[in-house]
Amino acid sequence: MFYYHLKTDSFTSLLTLYEFGSETPQFSEFIFGKNPLIEHLSAEQHPFGKSTLLLEKETSAWCFLDEGEMKVYSAVHNMELSVARDMFSANGKHDITGFLIQLYWLGLIKLAKRSFVVPETFAKGAVTQPGPLFILHLTDSCNLSCSYCFADSKPSSKRKMTWETAKKAIDLILAFPSEHGTIEFSGGEPLLEFDLLRKIINYTNEKSAAPGKHYRFNLQTNGTLVTKELAEYAKTCHLDLSLSLDGDAIINNYTRRFSSGKGTYNAILNAMEILGNGVQNFGVICVISRKNAHKIRYLLEHFRSLGLVRVKLNPICKLGRAIITWDDLSLEAEEFLKVHTEYINYIIEDPQPIIDDNTYFMLKNMGQKMHSYRCMRSQCGAGITFFSIDPLGNVFPCDRFRDKQSLKSGNVETLESLGDVVLKNASVKKLAGRFTEEIEICSECSYKRFCEAGCTYETFYNSGKIKAPHPWCPYYKGIYHALFKAVSMDNTLVHKLKVGAEVFQKSWFDNLE
Numbered sequence: 098m099f100y101y102h103l104k105t106d107s108f109t110s111l112l113t114l115y116e117f118g119s120e121t122p123q124f125s126e127f128i129f130g131k132n133p134l135i136e137h138l139s140a141e142q143h144p145f146g147k148s149t150l151l152l153e154k155e156t157s158a159w160c161f162l163d164e165g166e167m168k169v170y171s172a173v174h175n176m177e178l179s180v181a182r183d184m185f186s187a188n189g190k191h192d193i194t195g196f197l198i199q200l201y202w203l204g205l206i207k208l209a210k211r212s213f214v215v216p217e218t219f220a221k222g223a224v225t226q227p228g229p230l231f232i233l234h235l236t237d238s239c240n241l242s243c244s245y246c247f248a249d250s251k252p253s254s255k256r257k258m259t260w261e262t263a264k265k266a267i268d269l270i271l272a273f274p275s276e277h278g279t280i281e282f283s284g285g286e287p288l289l290e291f292d293l294l295r296k297i298i299n300y301t302n303e304k305s306a307a308p309g310k311h312y313r314f315n316l317q318t319n320g321t322l323v324t325k326e327l328a329e330y331a332k333t334c335h336l337d338l339s340l341s342l343d344g345d346a347i348i349n350n351y352t353r354r355f356s357s358g359k360g361t362y363n364a365i366l367n368a369m370e371i372l373g374n375g376v377q378n379f380g381v382i383c384v385i386s387r388k389n390a391h392k393i394r395y396l397l398e399h400f401r402s403l404g405l406v407r408v409k410l411n412p413i414c415k416l417g418r419a420i421i422t423w424d425d426l427s428l429e430a431e432e433f434l435k436v437h438t439e440y441i442n443y444i445i446e447d448p449q450p451i452i453d454d455n456t457y458f459m460l461k462n463m464g465q466k467m468h469s470y471r472c473m474r475s476q477c478g479a480g481i482t483f484f485s486i487d488p489l490g491n492v493f494p495c496d497r498f499r500d501k502q503s504l505k506s507g508n509v510e511t512l513e514s515l516g517d518v519v520l521k522n523a524s525v526k527k528l529a530g531r532f533t534e535e536i537e538i539c540s541e542c543s544y545k546r547f548c549e550a551g552c553t554y555e556t557f558y559n560s561g562k563i564k565a566p567h568p569w570c571p572y573y574k575g576i577y578h579a580l581f582k583a584v585s586m587d588n589t590l591v592h593k594l595k596v597g598a599e600v601f602q603k604s605w606f607d608n609l610e
């Protein structure tokens with residue numbers, strides 16, 4: 098059985114109706130009475146090789162049981178504990194109390210009519226870690242002309258953020274009711290406006306110190322304008338960087354080019370050398386397209402040869418220039434699922450795999466009920482705790498959809514607060530009201546608490562519907578199935594990805610003397 102320790106989930110208390118005072122699996126007569134009734138919840142049973150996945154889809158409670166454990170689990174429904182103990186302790190060997198208490202604390206059975214994890218907690222979506230995200234687009238312009246750019250940026254794009262607009266944006270961010278948050282710089286290429294970026298960070302730090310607010314800073318850059326000066330500054334002000342690299346020189350230079358047509362590979366390698374892998378905190382985004390999807394293992398080996406330990410393998414987003422190059426470059430859901438499944442096989446086989454951030458967060462969602470990753474789900478906070486501000490100060494609910502004029506939700510010049518953006522824009526309000534439970538197919542789905550019906554905005558702009566499953570539903574279903582299969586085969590998988598939740602495999606019978 099996989100016991101996953103609820104005590105490692107620091108927000109466990111949020112998930113309970115009862116204050117039991119202890120998260121450690123143990124039996125307490127005070128809590129359960131002397132001889133509690135054991136009852137099943139409505140857990141689904143999915144066979145995975147020799148194990149069975151017991152999955153309570155309403156709460157995302159799960160564990161794997163072996164054959165012997167399944168026999169016990171199946172037999173004890175509607176039985177009093179003393180009867181169940183007698184039944185399985187005939188030879189005086191096995192006391193099943195510990196096993197049942199583990200199932201209880203996992204949220205997989207009821208004891209004395211009580212359930213540790215209650216479905217109502219998730220009725221309005223995943224329990225999430227708060228922390229607002231503000232994206233500032235310093236410019237629309239970019240020194241590259243990448244073939245799938247969702248912002249459609251190019252050197253001829255002219256819009257730049259002025260200091261006056263930036264200052265107004267930061268004042269609104271500082272007034273947002275949260276003691277901390279993340280400010281991300283994006284574009285176009287934000288390093289074309291390095292002086293403005295520096296001014297914004299210095300101003301934010303100066304103004305946030307007195308009220309005791311804390312902000313993290315991220316920079317999304319194509320990596321071609323990284324200098325020693327930036328590296329030094331980034332270290333002193335804790336600015337995290339994400340660079341873009343799609344593969345080796347040939348692969349990368351097909352999709353990521355300067356406007357002259359020259360490839361960016363050498364410039365990005367130069368940036369990585371300046372930043373010094375492991376010294377400066379930077380990550381790499383690799384967009385998976387028809388040009389690199391068939392070489393995923395080679396790609397990962399190449400990244401490793403460059404000293405990288407993490408990468409984010411992203412599909413192409415069908416916006417901006419990607420609409421024009423879609424047929425040439427993009428993958429269908431089933432094709433991307435094949436690539437991602439190949440990556441999962443790689444992490445099982447490789448003793449020190451390169452970490453893909455998307456896989457990391459998916460496994461984290463499986464291991465912890467508190468979801469810490471904003472994206473890839475309904476109720477992601479777009480327009481509520483996530484704001485994208487364009488160079489002219491226009492506010493949008495999400496970075497990806499800033500070309501959708503109907504989502505424009507005021508301007509920093511006139512907005513009194515970012516807090517009521519959703520209420521002011523009818524379209525954003527409507528989209529923010531999409532809940533997994535209200536989508537018929539999703540509400541029945543085994544993996545609904547992990548997938549959460551996918552991104553609302555992508556669903557709407559691809560299908561014209563709000564209350565519909567995400568267009569990449571087959572991918573989500575397939576990838577969660579593949580992840581469960583992988584975990585059933587190799588319990589070190591989760592450790593390899595350094596997920597917060599502690600998961601380990603141990604047969605209940607093996608553990609008894």
Ligand code: SF4
Pocket residue numbers: 471472473474475477478479483495496497551552553554555
């Ligand atoms: S709207 Fe979609 S793309 Fe934007 S943050 Fe939400 S889930 Fe992600």
Ligand code: SF4
Pocket residue numbers: 533538539540542543544545546548549550551566567569570571573574
């Ligand atoms: S989009 Fe598909 S995988 Fe996701 S919750 Fe809905 S039915 Fe399940």
